Amino acid sequence: MALEARGDGSSVVGGMEQGEDDDFILDIDLLQAHGINVADIKKLKTAGICTVRGVQMITKKKLCNIKGLSEAKVDKIKEAILKLQGEGGGVGFITALQASLNRRNVFRLSSGSSELDKLLGGGVESMSITEAFGEFRTGKTQLSHTLCVTTQMPGNGGYTGGKVVYLDTENTFRPDRLRPIADRFSLDQEAVLDNVLYARAYTSEQQMELLDFVAAKFHEEPGVFKLLIVDSIMALFRVDYSGRGELADRQQHLAQMMSRLQKISEEYNVAVFITNQMTADPGATLSFQADPKKPIGGNILAHASTTRISLRKGRGECRIAKIYDSPDLPESEATFAIYNGGIGDPKD
Ligand SMILES: Nc1ncnc2c1ncn2[C@@H]1O[C@H](COP(=O)(O)OP(=O)(O)OP(=O)(O)O)[C@@H](O)[C@H]1O
Ligand SMILES: [Mg+2]
Numbered sequence: 001m002a003l004e005a006r007g008d009g010s011s012v013v014g015g016m017e018q019g020e021d022d023d024f025i026l027d028i029d030l031l032q033a034h035g036i037n038v039a040d041i042k043k044l045k046t047a048g049i050c051t052v053r054g055v056q057m058i059t060k061k062k063l064c065n066i067k068g069l070s071e072a073k074v075d076k077i078k079e080a081i082l083k084l085q086g087e088g089g090g091v092g093f094i095t096a097l098q099a100s101l102n103r104r105n106v107f108r109l110s111s112g113s114s115e116l117d118k119l120l121g122g123g124v125e126s127m128s129i130t131e132a133f134g135e136f137r138t139g140k141t142q143l144s145h146t147l148c149v150t151t152q153m154p155g156n157g158g159y160t161g162g163k164v165v166y167l168d169t170e171n172t173f174r175p176d177r178l179r180p181i182a183d184r185f186s187l188d189q190e191a192v193l194d195n196v197l198y199a200r201a202y203t204s205e206q207q208m209e210l211l212d213f214v215a216a217k218f219h220e221e222p223g224v225f226k227l228l229i230v231d232s233i234m235a236l237f238r239v240d241y242s243g244r245g246e247l248a249d250r251q252q253h254l255a256q257m258m259s260r261l262q263k264i265s266e267e268y269n270v271a272v273f274i275t276n277q278m279t280a281d282p283g284a285t286l287s288f289q290a291d292p293k294k295p296i297g298g299n300i301l302a303h304a305s306t307t308r309i310s311l312r313k314g315r316g317e318c319r320i321a322k323i324y325d326s327p328d329l330p331e332s333e334a335t336f337a338i339y340n341g342g343i344g345d346p347k348d
Helices: 028-034 038-046 052-056 060-064 071-088 096-103 114-119 140-150 175-184 189-194 204-220 235-240 244-267 298-304
Strands: 129-134 163-168 196-200 225-231 271-276 278-280 293-295 307-313 318-323 333-339 342-344
Touching: 028 038, 028 052, 028 071, 038 071, 038 204, 052 071, 052 244, 060 071, 114 318, 114 333, 129 140, 129 244, 140 163, 140 175, 140 225, 140 271, 140 342, 163 204, 175 189, 175 196, 175 342, 189 196, 196 204, 204 225, 204 235, 204 244, 225 244, 235 244, 244 271, 244 298
Parallel strands: 129 271, 129 307, 163 196, 163 225, 225 271
Antiparallel strands: 278 293, 307 318, 318 333, 333 342
């Protein structure tokens, strides 16, 4: 069953013309023509920066921190980029029309449940970060597994499907879980598994390093990957930084990771899907809040995630998703269910 064949009329995947985002990604190798030597370009690549946009998304101070790049060299690189862009036209500003054309590249991935897709405004959106948080067994990891499969299927608006990167911080990825989900959508099991690139991170530092690898991979195979999953974003930060004393340090590193994720999503037009845990809110009993639990990660995570949904348990296999704290989506809810074939709509 192809996604567009679903009878509910909801737009699942849309807007992606193949090849359209190719000129959107300018390779930093192009800087060679403007006097930057191969060795310096290689240094950028080793740091996970592979495109002109990638360089522009990083402050000069950070670039100078890259091993072997002096301030003079960084200035030269910045100059070369200006020249390169001068050739191509647009420096910095674009018209709203151009911006709207760029937005046409945005696509949406189905969660497997049409109700949940509707809540998300069509599905998990590319060029942005979607965060799902909730208590244990609310379906965050099941949702991640389902997205591994739905991302591979063509949808409407010319979306052709693509590969997935799965960063696992809790050791809960089960490749064989993808098999029955593949069956549900009549996809070849082996092919589905072959299209998911998996890595396990054991420390928050490693989690960050893996993102450099991911950026390099996305660059190497432009347009091939459509989804990056981090399940879960906070687990290792919780272990690596303990107590009040290390909180500021933790939040600073978390901010860097979130900004990296945001950049990757925009630079390569992929959807970023992260999961998060919850903690009791000590202030809640005082303020008589209905929901005394809140996602961890504080303001940093709250601001970095474009769309946040909270998940809670319903009856049996049912789960309820709610838009949490969104500036532009209404605070509505959707009920979905967890089956052997992955996330779907409730049966009755
Ligand atoms: N093959 C399956 N068929 C049906 N339901 C399943 C299957 N595998 C797992 N589940 C259900 O999925 C739920 C677990 O969901 P999941 O592992 O996604 O939770 P989570 O939100 O990631 O929790 P945690 O915070 O512990 O990581 C359980 O209720 C389990 O019964
Ligand atoms: Mg989980």
